[in-house]
Amino acid sequence: MHSQQELTKIVNDALQQIKMNPNVDRLYQPIRYAIDNGGKRIRPVLMLMAYNLYRDDISRIINNALAMEVYHNFTLLHDDVMDKAEMRRGKPCVHVKWDENTAILSGDTMLAMAYRLMSENDDFFNEKDVSLAQYQAMRDATATFNQATIGVCEGQQLDMDFEAMDDVAEEQYMEMIRLKTSLLLSCSLKIGAQLACAxxxxxxxxxxxxxxxxxxxxxxxxxxxxxxxxxxxxxxxxxxxxxxxxxxxxxxxxxxxxxxxxxxxxxxxxxxxxxxxxxxxxxxxxxxxxxxxxxxxxxxxxxxxxxxxxxxxxxxxxxxxxxxxxxxxxxxxxxx
Amino acid sequence: MHSQQELTKIVNDALQQIKMNPNVDRLYQPIRYAIDNGGKRIRPVLMLMAYNLYRDDISRIINNALAMEVYHNFTLLHDDVMDKAEMRRGKPCVHVKWDENTAILSGDTMLAMAYRLMSENDDFFNEKDVSLAQYQAMRDATATFNQATIGVCEGQQLDMDFEAMDDVAEEQYMEMIRLKTSLLLSCSLKIGAQLACAxxxxxxxxxxxxxxxxxxxxxxxxxxxxxxxxxxxxxxxxxxxxxxxxxxxxxxxxxxxxxxxxxxxxxxxxxxxxxxxxxxxxxxxxxxxxxxxxxxxxxxxxxxxxxxxxxxxxxxxxxxxxxxxxxxxxxxxxxx
Incomplete structure (x- = not known):
């Protein structure tokens, strides 16, 4: 069983290892910048903690955990463009440091990278006895990931809608923050459990x-x-x-x-x-x-x-x- | 064996059936608009044609074909924002008809939807004898899809880079159009073949x-x-x-x-x-x-x-x- 601190370090180290095509430097520099800009890595750590409830070999799902973190950082990057924010965690936002087109395209690429990390996790399958159960677990986890990625977009849209509305009901507000804030936490945990075949x-x-x-x-x-x-x-x-x-x-x-x-x-x-x-x-x-x-x-x-x-x-x-x-x-x- | 015309109709009909959450209308209206705005559906049709070389039951991979078309339409939507284009196929672009934030967020959602279509294709697995080979085919096809989604972003970046460059070599130009134009065609065909276990x-x-x-x-x-x-x-x-x-x-x-x-x-x-x-x-x-x-x-x-x-x-x-x-x-x- 790993402590939160240990897991955070594991996630941060693994984030450094994500491969990026050096021939398209102008695309990946902002991505590296966005990913390196700290944060508590809450979502991938939660995924690993959930998995760790059932299994010890957390290295098998590191890529899935990274997928969630890269996805989260993508949402921050595009949200900052939409909100015209200047700073993120004490540093200029990507669309300020580079430009808006760079922020849009780098964000898009991060979303695709997140899905690549989610689906191309050879570590998960590297055992000799690849089984239907493992594939089924991956399929379930991917469905949960889809729920998260689409739900967060819906939450962001509702948040934008509410700005123009005079009366937002408590229920609507709770649904919006559920999508925008809670969903990535709940899905991270669920994916960890699904991959552990809980x-x-x-x-x-x-x-x-x-x-x-x-x-x-x-x-x-x-x-x-x-x-x-x-x-x-x-x-x-x-x-x-x-x-x-x-x-x-x-x-x-x-x-x-x-x-x-x-x-x-x-x-x-x-x-x-x-x-x-x-x-x-x-x-x-x-x-x-x-x-x-x-x-x-x-x-x-x-x-x-x-x-x-x-x-x-x-x-x-x-x-x-x-x-x-x-x-x-x-x-x-x-x-x- | 289906003709191009038949396959185009199948794709167009299936595109109409894609489910969108009616509670977040402002997010999905632009998506519906973008998807409905015609086009020749070349990529999904190619995928179905490739599959059809080996198997008749093309209905099993309709969702995968739609994934490619939704992804392609996402790239057009975001490219139009980046290029500040006004019109697309004779109609105002999404960022013109709505606004830029809507175009960014609807595009993001389309990318996530494309991946959902790619991964949640129950039709592919609805046979009684779900096998490791089927899962392996899906995994290979997903890897090809990842190659496409990331490669196209890289191609778009290179295209933007070239605008500011004085001398672009023939080789660089060919690589850029390979990524930006060819890759979706070649990957559509390959995915069709992979899903047919060719x-x-x-x-x-x-x-x-x-x-x-x-x-x-x-x-x-x-x-x-x-x-x-x-x-x-x-x-x-x-x-x-x-x-x-x-x-x-x-x-x-x-x-x-x-x-x-x-x-x-x-x-x-x-x-x-x-x-x-x-x-x-x-x-x-x-x-x-x-x-x-x-x-x-x-x-x-x-x-x-x-x-x-x-x-x-x-x-x-x-x-x-x-x-x-x-x-x-x-x-x-x-x-x-």
Whole structure:
């Protein structure tokens, strides 16, 4: 059984080994740059952890884990183009450092590379007794990967749609963040289990674990955007408020506020010109009046518990679950 | 054995059946629009023709054929964004009709859909005796598909690189059009043969056939851009000359012209302001002096013959090769 730290190192080392055609340097330089630009490698590590619940030989599925990480980095690259973002993890985005066409084409290539890594994993088949079960496991895992790659695109589209919408329902928002944030976590875990030929029940439980933890994490991110410590959070507080982002908090506030507060909130949303800090303070004040923080924390708590419950029900020795439990705790920065 | 016309109809009907999530309409409308916008469906038809050389049950690989067509349409969609093209087959491009972000994201989704079609082809496995050989065939075909998807991106990058280069060698140009144009034809044919469990030799011969015919077709396109009949060619004559596109003809002219002609050619290339028709006439005149038309026609002839030779060497009854032979003739608009 490997620790999160060990797995992260294994993933980072393997990412360095991905082969890229040196004759098309201008295509692969940005790809190398995007992949090297850090990140916690959460998704491939989760895949390896899930596999590791059932089998020790994690080297067999390294390529599949890399596929998920390359796919994730592709989404960041294209999202940055679409959002016209300038910086990613403290460095200029690919479309800033190079240009937009380079970012589009390098991103496309990364998506194709992700699928190549997913399908051309000779390590998985390098045993002498290649069996139908192995092929079936690969086929199931590929179907899950497809679900992830298409679902994330759908989530990105919904996110863009919501920008232009006045009223987004809680249910719609949760579905959007499920697709955009949770799906890669839940599918990473499920793929790990599928490749280990785990039972359907365990595959589904791991999927649920990832889904719930992912949702809890995204809601916590929304919460920290309002109530976080700027020194710890690393982003400017209030960004979502300034941009009228239809977060869980805003949706809940619009839903539960009395008519006066609701009117005030709508006025702030409609304002084209405003003082940034004044808007943040005013909206936060309304959130406070409506006790939105507690509502959000309760929701996070419930989702987290549901995720941990799915993990608890997994048909695997308790001690083997420790890395995944620790991972979830760590992700939510919880001590207990 | 199916005719080209029958296969085209089968492909067009099947394209209509591709499932798209109705809850994310804004994502799938442009995809439907792009797919419906015609085209000759050359690549999926070639795949089915190759399969049909060995087996009759072409319905088993329809999804694989669709995968290639959806992939091809994805490349057109993103290429149009990168080229800032306005129209595609007489209709506004997706990024014009909607916007650039929509075009990027819908394109990404099409690439993922192509891979889903490639991998989730239950029809291929729906026989009772699922065998290792079938899985192996799928695995080989997927590797060929990966080669195509990544190679085309590389070709597009080289094409963009060449715009900024002064001297592109013939060899470099041929490699670029091999990747950008030929590869999807050769890989379509090879995948069809692989899924039919044809011999490695036949798979390679079909690949060569597609590659050579594809190269011949692209060179003919270059030639028609200069010497074509505007009424038949459908594009404005001389577009490549105006844009200084490093085509086979320009490369050959720079290579073979005497110092006076070469200097003149370089002057026209360097000119920032010029009368369009004057430039076309001047460059065409130099091409005529250097007899570039004959050089190009000779090259096309050789490539075409090499392609037909590969087809002739295929270990399949001669009459079965008729559809592919007819296809090649038709593509080159040849009567013999």
């Amino acid at each position: 039972s359907q029940e365990d595959c589904d439980l791991l999927y649920t674990f990832g889904e719930k933890i992912g949702l809890a994490f995204q809601l916590q991110d929304d919460l920290l955007d309002v109530y976080g410590d700027p020194k710890v959070f690393g982003k400017n507080i209030g960004g979502d408020i300034v941009e009228n982002k239809k977060t869980f908090m805003l949706i809940k506030a619009l839903e539960s506020a009395d008519s006066t507060s609701r009117e005030l909130l709508e006025q702030w949303i409609a304002k084209k010109e405003f003082d940034r800090q004044q808007k943040i303070d005013a909206v936060t004040y309304i959130y406070n009046v409506c006790d939105i923080r507690a509502v959000c924390e309760k929701k996070i708590e419930t989702l987290f518990e549901e995720g941990m419950d799915a993990l608890a029900r997994l048909n695997v020795e308790e001690e083997k679950k420790e890395p995944l439990r620790g991972f979830a705790m760590n992700l939510m920065k919880r001590n207990s | 011999s490695q030799e036949d798979c390679d011969l079909l690949y060569t056939f597609g590659e050579k015919i594809g190269l011949a077709f692209q060179l003919q396109d270059d030639l028609l851009d200069v010497y074509g009949d505007p009424k038949v060619f459908g594009k404005n004559i001389g577009g490549d000359i105006v844009e200084n596109k490093k085509t086979f003809m320009l490369i050959k002219a720079l290579e073979s012209a005497d110092s006076t002609s070469r200097e003149l050619l370089e002057q026209w290339i360097a000119k920032k302001e010029f009368d369009r028709q004057q430039k076309i006439d001047a460059v065409t005149y130099i091409y005529n002096v250097c007899d570039i038309r004959a050089v190009c026609e000779k090259k096309i002839e050789t490539l075409f013959e090499e392609g037909m030779d590969a087809l002739a060497r295929l270990n399949v009854e001669e009459e079965k090769k008729e559809p592919l032979r007819g296809f090649a003739m038709n593509l080159m608009k040849r009567n013999s």
